[in-house]
Amino acid sequence: MTHALRPLVRDGLVEVRHDTHDRRTKHAVLTPLGKARYQQAYVVWVEANRRVEAILGAAAAEKLRSLADDVASQDLLDAYVSGTKPASSTESSER
Numbered sequence: 001m002t003h004a005l006r007p008l009v010r011d012g013l014v015e016v017r018h019d020t021h022d023r024r025t026k027h028a029v030l031t032p033l034g035k036a037r038y039q040q041a042y043v044v045w046v047e048a049n050r051r052v053e054a055i056l057g058a059a060a061a062e063k064l065r066s067l068a069d070d071v072a073s074q075d076l077l078d079a080y081v082s083g084t085k086p087a088s089s090t091e092s093s094e095r
Helices: 002-010 032-056 058-071 074-082
Strands: 014-018 026-030
Touching: 002 014, 002 026, 026 032, 032 058, 058 074
Parallel strands: none
Antiparallel strands: 014 026
16 A cells, blocks of 8 residues: 555655554555645546536436446455456346
8 A cells, every 4th residue: 555655655645654553554644735636636526527417417427426336346356356246236226
């Protein structure tokens, strides 16, 4: 995880701090610059979602979000690794 954070730390967006009670544990914390960039990205993300919903319609946009949730789920990753069908597949209920 620390390796994945290096570019964010390098760019001054995230600071990695040791836990006050357990020095083996680290916490990633947004810097003021990181918080500002997050706010900027959030505004863009909200607008992109608004446009997708305007183009696809609310129902289709919700299906797209649901599918994206499925793709990003631990169930799908576990199924992919094991070569089995995901336990919480929404295929039968919505598709």
